[in-house]
Each structure stands twice: as C-alpha cells, then as structure tokens.
Amino acid sequence: MSEKLRSIEIPIIITAICTLLQVIPYYFNIPVIDQASAIERDWMLLIVNMAVFVGVISIGQVHGRKIMRRRDNWEYSVVLMVALIIMAITGLPIESIGLGLDNPIYNFLFINVMTPLGSTMYSILAFFITSAAYRAFRARNIEAALILVSGTIVVMSNAPLFTSSLPFLITWKNWIFDVPNTATMRGVMMGAALGAIALAVRTLMGIERGYLRGGGAD
Amino acid sequence: MSILEKLENVERRYIYLLAWVFVLFPLLFPLGLPIPIGRESKAWKEYIENIPSDSTIIVSMDYGVSGMPELYPMTVATMHHLWTDTASKNFKIVVIASWNQGPLVFDTLLDQMNPASTYGVVYGEDWIELGWIPGSETGMAALATDMWSQTPKDFLENRPLSEYPIMENIKTAEDIDLVVSFETGTPGLPEWLRQWNTPYGTPFIVGCIGVSVPGMAPYLASGQLDALMPGLTASGEYEILIGRPGLAVSGLDAVSMSHLLVVLLVVVGNIAFFASKSKGVN
Known part of the structure; x- marks a missing residue:
C-alpha cells in the first residue's frame, strides 16, 4: 500500500487533473467544472500566501546563519533582519493595538527607507544602460550597425532635446516600433507560446518530470 | 595606450560620473526645453476623454516603489483626469493592485492628491480601493469570477464591501468596462489579457x-490593448495635454540630457573604434 502511495503516477495524475481544471473552463462552459476550477484557484491562493511564510523563514535561515558565522558583509544581514522584524511586527493587521499599515513606524520605514531604496535601485539602471550602450553599440558588422542605428534613433526620439529640433525622429521611431519591433516580438511570443504548449503536453502526459523528485528517474 | 584606445575603453566609473553630472545638472538648473507631443500621449488622452458615461473602471497598481520614478507621474496624471471627469460622467473607479506594494504606492498618491477635497469624489460611492490581490495570474482569474470573495473588505477602511454603494453592481469582470493598468513587469498585461480580455472582452489601457x-x-x-503610455517622456507630454505639468515634465530635461550623453558616448565610441581599426589597432 505504502509503495502505491509513493508511486510517481499519483503526483502526475494530480497535476493533470489540476491543469485540466484550469484549461477546460477556458474553452467550454460546464458549470460543474467551472465551480471546481474556482475552488482550485482559491486553494492555489492559499498556497501562495503560505509560500510568503516559507520565504520569510528561508530569509531568516540564510541571513541568521550568515550572522552567526560572521561571514563577509554579515553586518548588512543584521540590518536586513532588524528591518524585516520591525516591518513584520508593526505591519501586523491588529489595529486595536496600533499595528497595521497605519502604524507610524511602518509608514516611516516605508516612506523614508523602502521608497528611496526602491527608487535608487531603479535609477541605478540608468548608469548601467549608459555604460552598456557605450560598450555594446559598436558597428562591428552589418547586424550590429543596424541595431546601433535603430537603437540610437529610438533613444533620440525619446528625448525632447532631439525631437523638438528633429521631429522626423518621431516618425522614424514609430515605424521601428510598428514594423520590425512588432514583427520580432510576435515571433518571440509565438515561439514562447508553442514551447509552453509543448511543455504542458509533456507534463500532462508524464514525460516531463523535472518538477518531481528533482527530475530524477522514478 | 593611445588616445584612441583610451576613448574606446573609457573606465566605467568615469561614465557613471558623467551620467550623474548630466542628470543632476538639469534638475538643479531646469533647461525648459520644448516638449513635442507624440501619438501615444495623444491617444491616451483621447481614450480617457472618450470613456462613456456611467463606466466602471478598474485602476490596477501593478508596480512597487522601484517603479515609482517612471510610473508614478503618469498614475497621478491619469487619476487627476479620471477623478476630474468622475462627477460629470458618473464614473465608478475601483483601485486594486496585483503587486503587493501597489496599495502603499497608492497611499502616497492619496496623500498628495486628496481626492475628496480636490475633486469632490466620495469614497465608497465614486471610488473604492480594494487593495492587493495576491496570487498573480491566479488571483486575477479568481477576481474575474467573484470579486467579493477575493476581497471581502476594502483596503482603506477595512469594512465589508456590502457597506459601500459603489460595489452594489460590481461582482465580476463582466461588470467592468475598462481596466487601466500601470505596470513594471509580471504580473502585468499578458496575464490580464489571458484572464480578463480574452474570456470577458474587457478593454485595457x-x-x-x-x-x-x-x-x-x-x-x-x-x-487587445487600446492605448499605451510608454514611459516618462509620454507621461510628460500627457501632463502638458491635460494642462497639469507635474513630476514627469520636471524630469524630462534630465531624460533629454541622459539620452544626449548616451548618443555622445555611442558616437565617440564608434569614431574611436573605426579610427583604431583603420590604424590596425584592433
């Protein structure tokens, strides 16, 4: 009996049923399946929410170990753990004792720490992109020259400094966006969709087992 | 190392320093460059102006604090436009977020815009905020079939949805006439389209x-997408179109200067590359 319960076919069957429950209502209107699909989605949301706790535990384990063993840059882990604990406690939804999203400490940390840090992380991209453009945009061959020219036109067309004096850049950018870009992105999307369909079929048929037992043979 | 080789391989830190100077300068000393209007911002304005009366609109905050520099100005400008028209066109606006920091970003917007006193809109009657919808695409699908069970209470006042008149006729995706999403990635438009546009035909901008x-x-x-607001430059154009220059317009000089630097660096790098090549350095 226990051997049967540990059989690889059981998780494959569960996966197949769960997948079909989501796929069938997309194409057919069968009330019973619709209801089952809705229930399954609620289960998935519960699992997603539980995964947040797993994430917090995992962060605690990784950084706790780093602090205890005084590994390189362990001081940053202390900052992370302190911030995590303070944000978690002050953000708990217990309004009767002053906790929750209106808590002044939580708000202070969000407005004065998280927001500027998030903006900084995003802004750093500008520096990386500038440096990358300088190094990568070299007309080493025809293909690179095409990317260089089209990329430069798009960059210039997004800056009022250029478009105010060279308005034709906007027309050129629109053509690049509408024709080569759309065609390429369509190809990428269709390729990815076909790949996803193939993966789904393989998973449903039990051929793709990468998500089970680390992908090993049964 | 020859000057050509040096120009070809400028150290990263000098490029970063230049980028910093080019961005900072116009923020300290605004250039006031003219801003030509592009087709995207025009289309966005026209789309919002032509939303039919009595429409129920979902505004989805699908970004976190890291997306604020580019998306927050367009969110403010669009909410200004929508709330300004709310009284005359009887819009019902439902604010949600598929990113967990979305509601906190919207809190910042509320502090800044104060819709009740500025636009005279009533919370719970003209608009409501339902908060974060967890579960990414699964959450979107679940929201489409039953909004009340996904968010039994609102986000701002934490009261049951049954207490708000606005929610009386808003139960599923079929009751929504338009979704306005501001987004930085996944979950975003592809997920929305799969779960809302294809099965229910909900329009998206x-x-x-x-x-x-x-x-x-x-x-x-x-x-499948009716209008697109592509980044900060279009946001600035839109702010001008609606007669409310704000955060985006103030940042456009910096955008211009940073783009100028990129173009200059590309030109210099290629001149050095070809000059080196002709001398047989490479």
Whole structure:
C-alpha cells in the first residue's frame, strides 16, 4: 500500500487533473467544472500566501546563519533582519493595538527607507544602460550597425532635446516600433507560446518530470 | 595606450560620473526645453476623454516603489483626469493592485492628491480601493469570477464591501468596462489579457516603463490593448495635454540630457573604434 502511495503516477495524475481544471473552463462552459476550477484557484491562493511564510523563514535561515558565522558583509544581514522584524511586527493587521499599515513606524520605514531604496535601485539602471550602450553599440558588422542605428534613433526620439529640433525622429521611431519591433516580438511570443504548449503536453502526459523528485528517474 | 584606445575603453566609473553630472545638472538648473507631443500621449488622452458615461473602471497598481520614478507621474496624471471627469460622467473607479506594494504606492498618491477635497469624489460611492490581490495570474482569474470573495473588505477602511454603494453592481469582470493598468513587469498585461480580455472582452489601457514598451507592440497592433503610455517622456507630454505639468515634465530635461550623453558616448565610441581599426589597432 505504502509503495502505491509513493508511486510517481499519483503526483502526475494530480497535476493533470489540476491543469485540466484550469484549461477546460477556458474553452467550454460546464458549470460543474467551472465551480471546481474556482475552488482550485482559491486553494492555489492559499498556497501562495503560505509560500510568503516559507520565504520569510528561508530569509531568516540564510541571513541568521550568515550572522552567526560572521561571514563577509554579515553586518548588512543584521540590518536586513532588524528591518524585516520591525516591518513584520508593526505591519501586523491588529489595529486595536496600533499595528497595521497605519502604524507610524511602518509608514516611516516605508516612506523614508523602502521608497528611496526602491527608487535608487531603479535609477541605478540608468548608469548601467549608459555604460552598456557605450560598450555594446559598436558597428562591428552589418547586424550590429543596424541595431546601433535603430537603437540610437529610438533613444533620440525619446528625448525632447532631439525631437523638438528633429521631429522626423518621431516618425522614424514609430515605424521601428510598428514594423520590425512588432514583427520580432510576435515571433518571440509565438515561439514562447508553442514551447509552453509543448511543455504542458509533456507534463500532462508524464514525460516531463523535472518538477518531481528533482527530475530524477522514478 | 593611445588616445584612441583610451576613448574606446573609457573606465566605467568615469561614465557613471558623467551620467550623474548630466542628470543632476538639469534638475538643479531646469533647461525648459520644448516638449513635442507624440501619438501615444495623444491617444491616451483621447481614450480617457472618450470613456462613456456611467463606466466602471478598474485602476490596477501593478508596480512597487522601484517603479515609482517612471510610473508614478503618469498614475497621478491619469487619476487627476479620471477623478476630474468622475462627477460629470458618473464614473465608478475601483483601485486594486496585483503587486503587493501597489496599495502603499497608492497611499502616497492619496496623500498628495486628496481626492475628496480636490475633486469632490466620495469614497465608497465614486471610488473604492480594494487593495492587493495576491496570487498573480491566479488571483486575477479568481477576481474575474467573484470579486467579493477575493476581497471581502476594502483596503482603506477595512469594512465589508456590502457597506459601500459603489460595489452594489460590481461582482465580476463582466461588470467592468475598462481596466487601466500601470505596470513594471509580471504580473502585468499578458496575464490580464489571458484572464480578463480574452474570456470577458474587457478593454485595457496600460502605462508601462520604457523597457517594457517593445513587448507591448503586438498587443497594441492586435487591438487587445487600446492605448499605451510608454514611459516618462509620454507621461510628460500627457501632463502638458491635460494642462497639469507635474513630476514627469520636471524630469524630462534630465531624460533629454541622459539620452544626449548616451548618443555622445555611442558616437565617440564608434569614431574611436573605426579610427583604431583603420590604424590596425584592433
């Protein structure tokens, strides 16, 4: 009996049923399946929410170990753990004792720490992109020259400094966006969709087992 | 090392320093450059102006604090436009977020815009905020079939939805006439389209960061996406179109200067590259 319960076919069957429950209502209107699909989605949301706790535990384990063993840059882990604990406690939804999203400490940390840090992380991209453009945009061959020219036109067309004096850049950018870009992105999307369909079929048929037992043979 | 080789391989830190100077300068000393209006911002304005009366609109905050520099100005400008028209066109606006920091970003917007006193809109009657919808695409699908069970209470006052008149006729995706999504990535438009546009035919307009724009092109061409606000430059144009210059306009000089630097560096790098090549350095 226990051997049967540990059989690889059981998780494959569960996966197949769960997948079909989501796929069938997309194409057919069968009330019973619709209801089952809705229930399954609620289960998935519960699992997603539980995964947040797993994430917090995992962060605690990784950084706790780093602090205890005084590994390189362990001081940053202390900052992370302190911030995590303070944000978690002050953000708990217990309004009767002053906790929750209106808590002044939580708000202070969000407005004065998280927001500027998030903006900084995003802004750093500008520096990386500038440096990358300088190094990568070299007309080493025809293909690179095409990317260089089209990329430069798009960059210039997004800056009022250029478009105010060279308005034709906007027309050129629109053509690049509408024709080569759309065609390429369509190809990428269709390729990815076909790949996803193939993966789904393989998973449903039990051929793709990468998500089970680390992908090993049964 | 010859000067050509040096120009070809300028150290990263000097490029960063230049970028910093080019961005900072116009923020300290605004240049006031003219801003030509592009087709995207025009289309966005026209779309919002032509939303039919009595429409129920979902505004989805699908970004976190890291997306604020580029998306927050367009969110403010669009909410200004929508709330300004709310009284005359009897809009019902439902604010949600598929990103967990979305509601906190919207809190910042509320502190800044104060809709009740500025636009005279009533919370719970003209608009409501339902908060974060967890579960990414699964959450979107669940919200489409039963909004009340996904968010039994609102976000701002934490009261049951049954206490708000606005929610009386809003139960599923079929009750929604338009979704306005501001987004930086996944979950975003593809997930929305799969769960809302294809099964229910809900129209979409999207404001996104610059790097996401190429990926939006096929959806715009297919008509699944009705209007696109592509990044900060278009936001600035839109602010001018609605007569409310704000955060985006103030940042456009910096955008211009940073783009100028990129173009200069590309030109210098290529001149050095070809000069070295002709001398047989490479």
